[in-house]
Amino acid sequence: MIRLQMVICFILFLEITHLLIAQDSVKIMTYNLEGMKPGTNPATRIYYDVQFLKTLNPDIIGVQEINESLNTNGADNQATVIADSLSAYFGIPYYVYVGFTHLSWDNTFNEYVGIITKYPVLQTGYFQLVKGAFPRKVVWNQINTPIGKINFFNTHLDHKTADIRVQQVKEIISYIADRDSVSPSIASILTGDFNDKPTTSTILSLTNTGTGLFFKDTYPMANPTLQGYTNSSQTPNRRIDYIFYKNGGKLTIASSKIVMDVPYTGIEYCSDHYGVMTTFTRTVAGIHYEGGLHAPDHFELYQNYPNPFNPSTTLSYYVPQTQNVTLRIYNFAGQIINTLVNEIQSAGFKSLLWNGKNQSSTTVASGVYVVQLAGNGFVQTRKLLFVK
Numbered sequence: 001m002i003r004l005q006m007v008i009c010f011i012l013f014l015e016i017t018h019l020l021i022a023q024d025s026v027k028i029m030t031y032n033l034e035g036m037k038p039g040t041n042p043a044t045r046i047y048y049d050v051q052f053l054k055t056l057n058p059d060i061i062g063v064q065e066i067n068e069s070l071n072t073n074g075a076d077n078q079a080t081v082i083a084d085s086l087s088a089y090f091g092i093p094y095y096v097y098v099g100f101t102h103l104s105w106d107n108t109f110n111e112y113v114g115i116i117t118k119y120p121v122l123q124t125g126y127f128q129l130v131k132g133a134f135p136r137k138v139v140w141n142q143i144n145t146p147i148g149k150i151n152f153f154n155t156h157l158d159h160k161t162a163d164i165r166v167q168q169v170k171e172i173i174s175y176i177a178d179r180d181s182v183s184p185s186i187a188s189i190l191t192g193d194f195n196d197k198p199t200t201s202t203i204l205s206l207t208n209t210g211t212g213l214f215f216k217d218t219y220p221m222a223n224p225t226l227q228g229y230t231n232s233s234q235t236p237n238r239r240i241d242y243i244f245y246k247n248g249g250k251l252t253i254a255s256s257k258i259v260m261d262v263p264y265t266g267i268e269y270c271s272d273h274y275g276v277m278t279t280f281t282r283t284v285a286g287i288h289y290e291g292g293l294h295a296p297d298h299f300e301l302y303q304n305y306p307n308p309f310n311p312s313t314t315l316s317y318y319v320p321q322t323q324n325v326t327l328r329i330y331n332f333a334g335q336i337i338n339t340l341v342n343e344i345q346s347a348g349f350k351s352l353l354w355n356g357k358n359q360s361s362t363t364v365a366s367g368v369y370v371v372q373l374a375g376n377g378f379v380q381t382r383k384l385l386f387v388k
Contacts, residue, residue: 024282024303025254026145029058030154030191030241031275033078035067036109042067045271046078048264050085056259057090058277059118060143062154062191062243066098066112067105079114086118094118097141099126101156102134113137113156113192120144123183127175129168132158138172138192140179147282148186148250151179155192157202165195165202173206176246186282187247190215193273195240206244215244218278222256230258230276233269243278254279254305281305301373301380308385309356311363315340316351317373325375329354329384332368356386363388 033049036042053061061082068077083094098114113136123142128135138155153176158164176188196202198217206215219228219242229236245251260275300318307313319325327341337358341350354371357363369384 024147025279025305026060026147026150027056027058027277027279028060028062028152028189028191028243029056029259029275029277030062030064030193030243031260032064032156032193032241032271032273033066034271034273035065035078035104035111036069037105038108041268042078045264046081049260049270050082051264052260052262052270053082053086054089056277059145060150060152060189061116062152063114063116064154064156064193065104066114067109068112069109077112079112079116083116086116090118092118095121095141097121097124097139099137099139101137104134113139113154115139115141115152115154117141117143117152119146122149125179127171129155129157129171130164132164132168133160134158136168138175140175142179142183142185147280149184151176151183151185151188153179153188153190153192155190155194157192157194157196159195162196162200162202165200166205169194169202169205186250187245187280188215189280190244190246191242191276193241197238197240203242215246216253218243218245218253219256219258219276222253222278228258228276230274232272233261233263233274234267236261236274241273241276243276245278245280251280251282254281299373299375299378299380301371301382303382304354304371304384307383308387310387312353312355313384314351315354315371316349318349319345319347319375322346323376325350325373327352328372328374329358330370330372331364337364337369354384 063079066079068074079096079098083096087094095117098112100110100112102111104111121141122144125140126137128137136156138153141152143150143152155172157168180188194202207217208214228239230239230241256278258274259277260270263269298320302316304313304315325341325345328339329337331337340354364386366386366388370381371384372381
């Protein structure tokens with residue numbers, strides 16, 4: 001017992017300052033920057049964009065209306081400025097992929113649609129969409145995330161003609177199907193400014209289950225009673241910015257919320273759009289293992305979700321064969337706080353909630369805890385962070 005306490009304390013000592021929100025989740029964001037629109041203080045806006053993003057800490061961002069000045073070789077490209085700033089702040093590399101679409105604001109700036117990600121990019125590409133008022137693209141990265149490879153797509157549809165938007169969506173659906181066929185992943189995620197409301201043909205082309213290639217609109221799935229308006233910032237009255245996903249049951253929507261919806265000063269916003277951020281967690285039954293989707297042949301304790309948490313968090317694990325299993329919560333000193341499982345269990349995936357209470361049904365203090373799974377000579381631990 002003393003040896004176990006020492007091991008737990010040593011692990012926490014080494015890693016407590018690096019405790020992150022669950023590694024089995026990925027935060028996806030979509031955001032229209034409003035470019036460098038004259039008269040909107042773009043330098044000030046991009047500065048505050050970065051400050052807000054430091055707090056939000058998204059893992060992957062689909063970005064629209066990325067601008068850069070002409071003849072500067074991209075020195076002030078807004079996506080690069082954001083990525084470089086986040087890299088310096090968090091001390092990790094951020095990757096940028098952009099596709100040029102057109103000249104904007106009376107042909108005074110280059111405009112792009114792009115992707116910013118903290119995770120490695122395995123493949124890239126784009127598809128040129130049918131032209132509307134301006135040329136448009138959908139860009140693609142296959143990204144190696146902690147929950148598996150994701151095919152990530154981002155776009156900005158025509159702002160004038162509904163029929164053009166419908167054509168563009170059909171082209172995007174076809175392009176995604178093509179990428180999925182040659183570059184398999186655990187899910188395809190599509191973000192963007194679609195310039196259309198949820199009930200329009202543009203969006204229904206994606207979400208209508210009758211198509212056989214339907215996507216799920218993450219915000220209303222997580223917030224069925226909320227409008228989620230994203231445009232325009234000072235008087236929001238429509239939802240036109242989206243995060244869609246398509247998968248075979250391997251991802252679960254943990255949350256989805258409107259972000260970038262606070263003025264940086266007075267009534268001044270960073271953009272005329274709000275952003276949307278959706279957190280995905282991998283479904284226990286669809287966890288991706290090297291070589292395919294299958295049950296492991298050994299014990300496995302997965303990272304809890306959410307983490308940090310309050311008031312409760314989900315603990316998931318796998319039992320390879322029928323045997324006695326224990327699942328216990330320890331504090332920083334290695335003392336048992338609660339025994340959640342101590343029984344014979346059959347083989348399979350297991351999941352339960354811990355409500356942040358000890359064996360006396362008293363809520364524990366804020367801090368770092370350890371969950372320990374043990375059985376048949378196997379012991380594995382994970383760190384938990386409870387915040388009141």
